Amino acid sequence: MRRAIIMGGSYAGLFAARVLNDYAEDVVVVESDRIGEDGLGRRTPQRQQLHAVLSMGHTQMERWFPGITDDLVKGGALLGEGDDVRFYLDGRLKAPVAGARMLGATRPFLESHLRRRVVGLKHVRFVHAEVTDLVVRGGRAVGVMTAAPGDGGRIDETLEADLVVDAMGRSSRLGEWLTRHGWAEAPVDRMRVDLGYATAMFHRGDELGTTVIAHSSPGPASDYQPTLTEPGALAAVEGDQWSVVLAGYADHRPGPDREEFLRRMRRCVAPIRTVADTCSMIGDVKTYRFVESRRRVHSRLSRFPGGLVVVGDALASVNPVYGQGLTLSALTANALAVHLRSAPAWEDPAWRYFRLAEAVVDGAWQLSTAADLAQPHVTGPYPRGYRVQKWVADKLTEASVIDPVVNTAYMSVVNMERPPKALTDPRLLCRAARVLISG
Ligand SMILES: Cc1cc2nc3c(=O)[nH]c(=O)nc-3n(C[C@H](O)[C@H](O)[C@H](O)COP(=O)(O)OP(=O)(O)OC[C@H]3O[C@@H](n4cnc5c(N)ncnc54)[C@H](O)[C@@H]3O)c2cc1C
Incomplete structure (x- = not known):
């Protein structure tokens, strides 16, 4: 690939840059904030909140940044x-x-250490600018328009690319730009x-x-x-x-x-x-x-521009109390690596990428929204069989407090090492029942 452009140079953008360094001659990370050594950015006030990295997130950090x-x-x-x-x-x-x-x-x-590593990569460079629009031609994204940050959107430069990555976080304007160019925005699930x-x-x-x-x-x-x-x-x-x-x-x-x-x-x-x-x-x-919490489900669309993918919070942003966001950002970059390894044609829509990334998002979404539904002020939507699921989940949770085997299995799901369905393993459920009966 000649050039990949990553819109947004925060956590997901850094992981995407690391992945694309292996596939593109020129990886341009366009970030509008000056994220200094203190790592704080104007657009990301969540950086000041405590951030925990789940086990799977830690594994991915070591995988991409040994x-x-x-x-x-x-x-x-x-x-x-x-x-x-x-x-x-x-x-x-x-x-x-x-x-x-x-x-x-x-x-x-954490992020300043990752950024230092990414700055040192052979094919990656950072551009301090605001992305103001997507350039779409012949059914595919072929670049982005940029402006100097904070100058009211005056267009400075059009950057051409084979692949454009949206890593602009929760408030990504990609949907608005797609609509402007005659494409549908991905449907959004919300809780x-x-x-x-x-x-x-x-x-x-x-x-x-x-x-x-x-x-x-x-x-x-x-x-x-x-x-x-x-x-x-x-x-x-x-x-x-x-x-x-x-x-x-x-x-x-x-x-x-x-x-x-x-x-x-x-x-x-x-x-x-x-x-x-x-x-x-x-x-x-x-x-x-x-x-x-919200996630954008691209696989529900029937058409989408080629040469365009969405990673991190721009794809899914879930209740932070479960600490999944950074891990999801890394795992969506992983999905991008798997997609790129299959040597896709850049001009085609990246359906394979979206299927892989959405499978990961689905696990995080299931876990966090099922837990959120236990709050009286959260009014749904409830999945089918919610009452039974909640009863079983409550019992497993109680058993996880006292039994190391049940807790290790339980935490492997919380830590995103295994999918939520691992909690329906009959052997685990029998063990939880025995633990609760024996007191
Ligand atoms: C209160 C809170 C606590 C959290 N705690 C945890 C936790 O404990 N563990 C955990 O794993 N996750 C946690 N998260 C989630 C985590 O913060 C996010 O998942 C993570 O920031 C997602 O990274 P991102 O790169 O996708 O998006 P962001 O970090 O939001 O970054 C988006 C970047 O895009 C840039 N950008 C946006 N628009 C443009 C544009 N037009 N042009 C150029 N650049 C642009 C922004 O300046 C920004 O740098 C928490 C979130 C919140 C809100």
Whole structure:
């Protein structure tokens, strides 16, 4: 391929660039934000919130950027293994998970390391510009129009390409551009969750020993409501800091008030209470409102321009409490690699890519929306057989608190290493039943 253009140079754009470096002579990443060493971008305020990387996301990071974990740890990130990673449900510490590993690092830190690697790739270059439109000719995307960022859309340059990748995140304008050129926008599935997030940083000493991650969520015992403990998480991150996040739905969304944040932390599980009581807060509480999960389903279209694919949040953006977004971004880039390995004709629509990517999205979507439906303010759509599914899921969740085998299988699905249907394995269900009956 002569040239590939990636619209957006955040997490999904970086993975797509790494993949395309193996296939194109010239990979141009067009990013409108100046994402400095601090990794913060104007268009991506979620970067300030605690970001956890699931096991599958970690595996993909090492696959595409070998040695990145060592680099991150040398730079000050923490790698939690075994007991350093603690998951609580309804206030109870869950059974240990065989081989559990999780990184403690802020999103800007993680992303700046990935960006440095991508900047060093032979075929990749970054352009600081705003993409203002897609160029479509003869039934295929052949390039993009760009403008200097923030100049009101004056067109500076048209960049031609064999392949255009949309990595512009949740607020991608691709649908609008496609409509303008006479193409249909991909149908969108939505689930309104009305989630609030708040993250604050704290000075870190040795108050929690080797703990790297502590995560607490409500479960069946509290009917998934914050009655027994507040939902929240902490991560030991670079710079000797704790990153603490609190989450809540609808009227229970956390606000920016520091004292209120500390009060809520004191209603969380023990590690988060300890940080509230012994560590000082750094800076302000940063809030974020996430109204709905959404995914764009391209395979439902009958026609789509060739030479165009969509990765990361631009394809699907799911409730962040399950920490799937970064892993999905990496996995959609993986799907792109599989598609490219099959030597497709660039001018044809990338149906094979969309089928692969949507299969991955489907797993994440099933898991997160099934869990969201347990919230009383979430009003559907309900899948067929929802009540039975929820009853079984509740029982499995209860068994996962006490039994390491059930919890390891359960967490392999949460960590996106296995698809949700792995939880319907009759041997696993029998074991869960035995665990619950024997107490
Ligand atoms: C509150 C919150 C917490 C989260 N926590 C987690 C977590 O713990 N774990 C996890 O895995 N995921 C988490 N996520 C999800 C994660 O943030 C996203 O999945 C991830 O940012 C997706 O990356 P992306 O590259 O697709 O999109 P984005 O990160 O949104 O980046 C899109 C990029 O495109 C650029 N861009 C947009 N339009 C243009 C244009 N016209 N021209 C040029 N550039 C453009 C933007 O400047 C931006 O840099 C969380 C999300 C939220 C909202």
